[in-house]
Amino acid sequence: MELLNQVTQFVISGLATGSIYALIGLSFAIIFNSTGIINFAQGEFVMLGGVLTIFSLNVLHLPLLAAIVVAVAVTTIIGLLFERLAIRPLKNATPLMLIIITIGASILIRGLVMLLWGKDTQALPAFSGTDPISIAGATLLPQHLWIFGVTVLVIIGCRLFFNHTISGKAMRACSFNRRAANLVGISVGRMVLFSFVISAAVGSLAGVIIAPLTMTAYDVGVMLGLKGFCAAIMGGMGSGLGTVLGGLILGTLESLGAGLISSGYKDAIAFFILLLILFIRPQGLFKKGETERV
Amino acid sequence: MRKMFAVIGITMLLLCSASAAFAAASIKIGGLFAVTGPASFLGEPEKNTLELLVKEANAKGGINGSKIELFIYDTGGDATKAVQLANKLIKNDKVVAIVGPSTTGESMAVIPVVEKEQIPLISCAAGIKITDPVKKWVFKTPANDHVAAEKILIQAEKLKQKNIALITVSDSFGSSGREQLKQMAAKRGFKIVADEVYSPKDSDMTPQLTKIKAAKPDAIICWGTNPGPAIITRNLQQLGIKTQVYQSHGVASKKYIELATPQAAEGIMLPAGKLAVFDLLKPTDPQAKLLKDYNTDYKKSYGVEASTFGGYAYDGFQLIAAAIKKGAVTPAQIRDGIEKNGRMVGVSGIFKMSPTDHNGLDLGAFEMVRIVKGDWVIVK
Numbered sequence: 243m244e245l246l247n248q249v250t251q252f253v254i255s256g257l258a259t260g261s262i263y264a265l266i267g268l269s270f271a272i273i274f275n276s277t278g279i280i281n282f283a284q285g286e287f288v289m290l291g292g293v294l295t296i297f298s299l300n301v302l303h304l305p306l307l308a309a310i311v312v313a314v315a316v317t318t319i320i321g322l323l324f325e326r327l328a329i330r331p332l333k334n335a336t337p338l339m340l341i342i343i344t345i346g347a348s349i350l351i352r353g354l355v356m357l358l359w360g361k362d363t364q365a366l367p368a369f370s371g372t373d374p375i376s377i378a379g380a381t382l383l384p385q386h387l388w389i390f391g392v393t394v395l396v397i398i399g400c401r402l403f404f405n406h407t408i409s410g411k412a413m414r415a416c417s418f419n420r421r422a423a424n425l426v427g428i429s430v431g432r433m434v435l436f437s438f439v440i441s442a443a444v445g446s447l448a449g450v451i452i453a454p455l456t457m458t459a460y461d462v463g464v465m466l467g468l469k470g471f472c473a474a475i476m477g478g479m480g481s482g483l484g485t486v487l488g489g490l491i492l493g494t495l496e497s498l499g500a501g502l503i504s505s506g507y508k509d510a511i512a513f514f515i516l517l518l519i520l521f522i523r524p525q526g527l528f529k530k531g532e533t534e535r536v
Numbered sequence: 537m538r539k540m541f542a543v544i545g546i547t548m549l550l551l552c553s554a555s556a557a558f559a560a561a562s563i564k565i566g567g568l569f570a571v572t573g574p575a576s577f578l579g580e581p582e583k584n585t586l587e588l589l590v591k592e593a594n595a596k597g598g599i600n601g602s603k604i605e606l607f608i609y610d611t612g613g614d615a616t617k618a619v620q621l622a623n624k625l626i627k628n629d630k631v632v633a634i635v636g637p638s639t640t641g642e643s644m645a646v647i648p649v650v651e652k653e654q655i656p657l658i659s660c661a662a663g664i665k666i667t668d669p670v671k672k673w674v675f676k677t678p679a680n681d682h683v684a685a686e687k688i689l690i691q692a693e694k695l696k697q698k699n700i701a702l703i704t705v706s707d708s709f710g711s712s713g714r715e716q717l718k719q720m721a722a723k724r725g726f727k728i729v730a731d732e733v734y735s736p737k738d739s740d741m742t743p744q745l746t747k748i749k750a751a752k753p754d755a756i757i758c759w760g761t762n763p764g765p766a767i768i769t770r771n772l773q774q775l776g777i778k779t780q781v782y783q784s785h786g787v788a789s790k791k792y793i794e795l796a797t798p799q800a801a802e803g804i805m806l807p808a809g810k811l812a813v814f815d816l817l818k819p820t821d822p823q824a825k826l827l828k829d830y831n832t833d834y835k836k837s838y839g840v841e842a843s844t845f846g847g848y849a850y851d852g853f854q855l856i857a858a859a860i861k862k863g864a865v866t867p868a869q870i871r872d873g874i875e876k877n878g879r880m881v882g883v884s885g886i887f888k889m890s891p892t893d894h895n896g897l898d899l900g901a902f903e904m905v906r907i908v909k910g911d912w913v914i915v916k
Contacts, residue, residue: 244750248746248747255740258740362791363763363766363795365794365795372770372774374773374776455740455767456767457766457795505733505744505747506706506733508738
């Protein structure tokens with residue numbers, strides 16, 4: 243019974259952490275799907291979401307909801323500027339060059355935030371209290387429910403957008419074949435811009451809802467970005483359920499590994515799984531093999 | 537504001553190097569701090585403190601009539617860079633003593649350089665390896681980790697807690713603490729029923745704590761620096777674990793209580809450097825006045841409370857200044873002066889340097905405090 247309770251707690255903790263990874267993984271996948279690049283500044287969008295909310299709350303004295311809206315809006319604008327100023331001007335850049343540019347951007351954003359707001363870790367108050375909720379001998383916090391809720395909403399939103407709107411369909415078209423998409427009259431450049439905007443918005447939203455739990459500082463984006471990237475790889479870089487499942491599996495395995503095997507190897511377990519997947523199923527856990535993948 | 541500091545800093549450096557040619561009789565002191573990078577929470581207050589002290593001393597006409605020239609370099613927490621900069625300080629700037637580096641890794645890397653060049657180094661890092669075994673030219677001002685560990689275990693002994701659980705961070709601070717705790721716990725007859733670790737960037741420690749809960753310890757000892765211990769404190773509240781928790785001196789600041797929330801941190805005990813609780817000390821405490829003055833001066837100059845870490849540089853400078861006041865001029869004389877300094881009241885504690893002890897602090901460097909309603913209370 244004791245062990246069962248423990249395992250329940252491990253799984254619940256794992257799912258909560260996993261949905262954070264899933265959200266960040268989704269925002270990786272959105273950009274990858276329309277541009278073929280991996281945006282390593284994604285973790286910085288997550289960080290900006292948290293830091294800007296705290297700034298709006300504590301310095302501008304906005305109410306929580308307004309602070310969140312401001313933070314997400316500002317991050318989205320930063321995502322937009324990033325695409326316009328750093329990605330767009332390079333007409334014939336290879337994906338590798340663009341990826342290196344995103345790494346540069348991540349260092350720049352991190353440095354600026356450090357200079358502007360300092361190096362201290364800060365916490366956001368929980369949205370709806372900190373009284374633990376107990377489920378089958380395990381506990382979780384109201385904030386976890388927020389994370390689950392927002393993740394579900396974002397997945398549904400992505401689904402609707404990519405399958406039922408012209409822009410969404412156009413973005414998918416770009417991901418399948420940019421040239422053909424261009425030929426049928428889709429402005430590929432605009433779709434790339436859209437993808438950065440959406441992914442900055444989703445990333446910063448993730449940053450906002452996790453800030454009360456994990457706290458935030460100028461350098462939290464690195465590890466979160468890496469774990470989100472793992473989730474996206476596990477899901478085969480799809481912007482759908484695959485990435486979400488990837489995130490949840492990663493979170494749960496990490497937590498079970500830390501609890502049942504050894505907490506010293508928690509990160510090692512996560513990255514070992516990532517390597518295994520890259521070796522055995524590079525197309526992701528849930529995707530059928532493709533004949534061509536560039 | 538920070539930019540302004542940077543500009544002022546650069547200008548000052550330029551002025552220093554320009555005026556070096558004119559002021560021949562000045563005393564040159566070097567500083568090596570991790571002002572940027574992951575250890576910047578150490579390096580920044582250390583640099584600020586040293587600059588503040590030198591400014592104050594020069595405003596009073598210097599030490600024994602000679603002005604002090606300060607050369608501070610940013611190591612970024614990188615051991616290789618620290619070694620290069622130490623060489624630069626010794627060979628180009630010709631300093632007579634060095635305060636820093638900020639971290640144990642950098643200090644260990646710099647030690648061979650200063651031993652060879654015979655320049656006294658006063659490290660601001662806590663690792664026990666720095667002064668144990670004693671090295672001729674190396675001193676350090678932070679108390680050893682094992683002093684804090686011992687303080688916690690003595691308190692646990694008093695409360696008759698036998699079975700203890702450890703949760704430590706997997707960086708150098710945490711692993712050093714873990715080693716010291718395990719060694720000393722074995723010596724004092726404690727039983728370690730759980731030994732968990734977490735990595736510095738982890739955002740959820742409920743798996744480790746669930747495991748600890750199942751081991752039913754009498755006390756949990758957590759060893760880390762923010763934000764980890766704050767997250768652990770919140771996780772403990774979430775899991776409804778009511779066991780007595782001890783934190784290390786690594787989180788002895790109000791920031792920890794703020795991050796962990798006062799409700800979750802209620803009742804937690806930790807060994808704190810006296811600077812953190814200076815306003816609770818008895819007025820008869822020999823450190824009380826010095827700590828109050830340091831905090832006031834620091835706050836006036838930089839707008840924030842002084843931190844324990846800045847205190848390491850404070851003590852380092854005072855040791856050098858005391859030696860110079862007694863007539864030391866050359867690096868060798870300063871080294872001897874520091875070693876024979878006798879009793880000196882500092883920020884980190886009361887120093888008693890000797891040829892066999894180049895740290896000179898004992899259990900008195902820490903006060904055991906308990907968190908009550910978001911504030912510290914000294915445990916009797």
